[in-house]
Amino acid sequence: MKFQTPLYAFLLTAPLALLARADNGAPSTAETTAQAQTAQVPTKAKRGDTTLLKERVALPTTPTADQTTAAKLVYGLLSDSRYAYRPRALDDALSADMYTRYLESLDGGKQFLTAADVARFDTHKLKLDDAIKSGNLAPAYAIFSTYRQRVDERVAHARALLKQDIFDFTGNDRFEYDREDAPWAADQAALDTLWKQSVRNDWLRLKLAGKQPADIRKTLDKRYANLSDSISELKGEDVFQTFVNSYANAIDPHTDYFTPRSADNFNLSMSLSLEGIGAVLQKQDDVVAIREIVPGGPAGKSEKLKPGDRVVAVGQGDSGAMEDVVGWRIDDVVAKIRGAKGTKVRLDVIPAEVGLDSKPNRVVLVRDKVRLEDQAAKSKVLTIPAAGDAPAKRIGVIELPGFYQDFEGRRLNKDDYASATRDVAKLLTQLRADKVDGVVLDLRNNGGGSLTEAIELTGLFIDRGPVVQVRESGGRVSVEGDSDTGIAWEGPLAVLINRGSASASEIFAGAIQDYGRGIVIGETSFGKGTVQNLVDLDRWPANEKARFGQVKLTIAQFFRVSGGSTQNKGVVPDVSFPVSVDASEYGESTYDNALPWTRIAAVPHTSYGNFAPLLPKLEALHGSRIAADKEFQWWSDDVAQFREERAEKSISLNEVARRAERDSEDAKRKQRQEARKTLGLDLDPLADEAGDDGLQASERDFAKDVAREKAAEKRPDPLLRESAAILADAVRLLNNDRQLSAQVLPTAVQPGHWAD
Known part of the structure; x- marks a missing residue:
């Protein structure tokens, strides 16, 4: 687990505006960039050479x-x-x-x-x-x-x-990898x-x-x-x-400028849909390779492409010239491959298993609309074992990675436009049919998205009312809320958050907490309490073609219906898990020019419940359960180790010491594997492979790397399971204690059936 970041890796992640445009190993969906541009980095060596010498792009003055x-x-x-x-x-x-x-x-x-x-x-x-x-x-x-x-x-x-x-590792010197606060050399x-x-x-x-x-x-x-x-x-x-x-x-930290190409990328990321071949591309040395096939897209349906295959030339339509794209930037290659639904693109592809000098295969695909399902809401059901005389509970889980919306599709009133709220509503209907006893909405690492989606998603769980207050630059405050009658899910609800839950996630979690509609579990959230709007700089000149880009501009600050802001302070959970990332390291509070926390007047809203009398009992049950939960304890230990090592900001260059650390980590991993087997949790070996291989993402075998990622997704998630167990505890306590239930959930305003 030791931090082993090379110096230049900070370059690969820090200058986002620069290096988002020049790939350094990060995958890129093959249809996410805007207009095609002629590549200006022609290769000067044949395919298969270890290093392709390139002509430097001449920068203007x-x-x-x-x-x-x-x-x-x-x-x-x-x-x-x-x-x-x-x-x-x-x-x-x-x-x-x-x-x-x-x-x-x-x-x-x-x-x-x-x-x-x-x-x-x-x-x-x-x-x-x-x-x-x-x-x-x-x-x-x-x-x-x-x-x-x-x-x-x-x-x-x-x-x-x-x-x-210079590669003698017997001394006691160290590599100082964190130089953010260091002086210039x-x-x-x-x-x-x-x-x-x-x-x-x-x-x-x-x-x-x-x-x-x-x-x-x-x-x-x-x-x-x-x-x-x-x-x-x-x-x-x-x-x-x-x-x-x-x-x-x-x-401010959330105001950004986008060139026309990067603006297009941003809008596509919000819509969860695009038109192209349905493949995730990644730079591998000097060629662009297929990292992953998007299920249901043209590439997947053709069965002619697979992870690791390398694209060396691209042609348009039936007869367009094949352009050699070896040595091109990944966004330029992507721009050539993506295109309008129904159009053809021809790819010269060298299979993963042969050398780069091999003869390529010609693959012809018809572009289509592709939905990025892996980034959409998903659901599953967890069974929480019986506790004493109380029977087992089935808890539905909805994982929501972002508050996405296809703005253009909604504007055109398309039937199938992407919407987080619409997707969650469908999943709730299915979970209701599955007769679950409660629902956990997992918003961990959900960085936000559409304000409209946050408001409408809250409306699935409350019966009309204000959701968020928005204060504009002039001081005017407006109240945005749910105007539709009816509730999609009336039953027990919990919201799981962490430090990566931000913006729209905080609006939703804060509203659920203010209404007493559900229990918020996890870590204090990010603390982003501002609203941004995209301003198209071409709207004034009325250009037919995008020329000037867009600005993501902070236009307002939002406040909870209770009057407090989430800005800087975030949403504090009702039941807390150990802090994985300190507020001094990550979150709104780390920005030197972030807006301060403040408060405005509350607005009248329904109180569906008051969980304060219930929380001590939930905390006690939670504490006794995690004391015996191996996975939760392992996670907690790993978090403590992670934070301790992060504080060091350096790492030993002594081979004996590093090998001892590696051996210790391997022993710990094997011990956990054996413990899981005794518990009947025999994981896919790929999910628990040995740690640091010393490679960057672009240096690994793509097919094996993706397989490892997919296997890792099936690892036990102790935080999610414990959240479901806490919600199950709440249901049991309220079912078994009528007096407590009357305190927590006044029947006059109860929206559903927390207690029978």
Whole structure:
């Protein structure tokens, strides 16, 4: 479990606006990008070479006319109180803030730039406000140009280290992997030392995983070369988006600028549907490979493609030219593959089991609308064993990953538009038919989505009434609520949340808690209490084709019907589980410019129940049960170990010490496997394979990696099961104690049948 993050991995995750556009191993759904663009990174070597040398994309020193206009439009929005909830004057103070954020977006881990570089950049520190206002982005490109040069230098240094005799692991030195709060390296020599430890850590991880020196050297050399390639592939639009976001994010943490392509991606992610072939693509070295086939899509129905197959050329229609896409950015390949329903696309594919120099197979597919079912709501039923004289209880579980909605489909009044509320309503109908005794709605790691969906989903469990209060920038407060009579589920309800439950999840959980409609279980939520709206920058010029992008703009703050905000504080559960992530490490409270918590007046709303008299009894039953629950205790122990190791911020480079840690983890894993067998929980071996293999996602066998992920989804989930057990406890207690039931659920307003 030890943190073993290489230095450059911070680069792969931190500069989101940049590297979301240049793949570094993360999968990408094959139909999620916007208009196709001609790839500007032609290969200069034949397929099958270890490293394909590429021509560097020439970055502009001045913005395009569209970018100049877009920058001015963003400025107009973010500085105007009619649009922005908390506008800030674009002055020297904000320029200094932008400067800091721009450097963080490029080199948040401080592994590439030196203190001397930053000192030289300081001349731009108070000029970035003028750059936005005028649309002259020369400072942004100048800083990025140096950054890209430094990445090349670091990669060259790392690759040279692989040829040196530095891989002795008998000393007591450590790799300091967390450099977020560290000072900038004094000079190149300081970076050399830093990277030497990073490369040694990479080598040691692979060595501990059983790899031989020749294979380790080959793997790491390719990995570092790919890192440099990913930065060299970045285009002017990527730098523009990152720079403008240094301005947008300085306004507040949830205001963002999207280029036309990334805006399209965002909208597709909300709709859970797209038009294309139905495949998840991922970059593997210098080719794009199929990671996963989406069930029911054209690729799956054809039975001609499988995980690991590599796409080397793409052609449009029956006769369009086949374009060689080896060496292209993944979003450019995706743009070629996705397209309108009913159109044809031809793919030249090299099967996973043969070499890259092999003759490709030609696969012709007709694009279709594909629903991303794995991201939609799902349900199952858990049986909670009998307790004393009380019979077993069947608890329905609905897992909701996000509050998705196909906005365009709803606007056009399509019958089949994607909607979280509509999907949950169907699942509730099925669970009712299955005669479950209660329902747990699992919102763990649900980062939110549509405000409308949060309101309408709450309406499935209450009979009309306010759900959330929304305060706009001018101070006007409106109350949004459920106006439909009737309840889709009247019975016992629990909501499971964690620190990753945010925004719309918090609106729903807070409303259920305020109404006394259900029990909230888990960890305190994220604490995002603001509302964003997408503003299309092309709406003013009325362009036929998207040119300027969109802004996700904070326009309001939401408050619970009880008057309190979820901002910063989140939703506090009625029954708490151990904290897995500290509030100082993750959540709204970690943002330096987050809005503060505040309160407004409550609005009248029904009180369906008051669980306060019930909670001590539930806590007592919960405590005694988890004391004997092996899976829950293992999870709790792992969380404690995780937090302890995270606090260290470094890791030993002594092989004996690291091997002892690895052996200890292996022994613990095997002990748990044996314990599960005695309990009749014999897992798929893939779900519990040995841990760190030292590889990145793009370096693994895709088919095996996906199989491991699918197997891991079937691992025991002690938190979900315990949540269901807590709800079952509540049902039993209220059934068996009429006096308690009368206290908790006044019959005059009871919406359903918590107690018989």
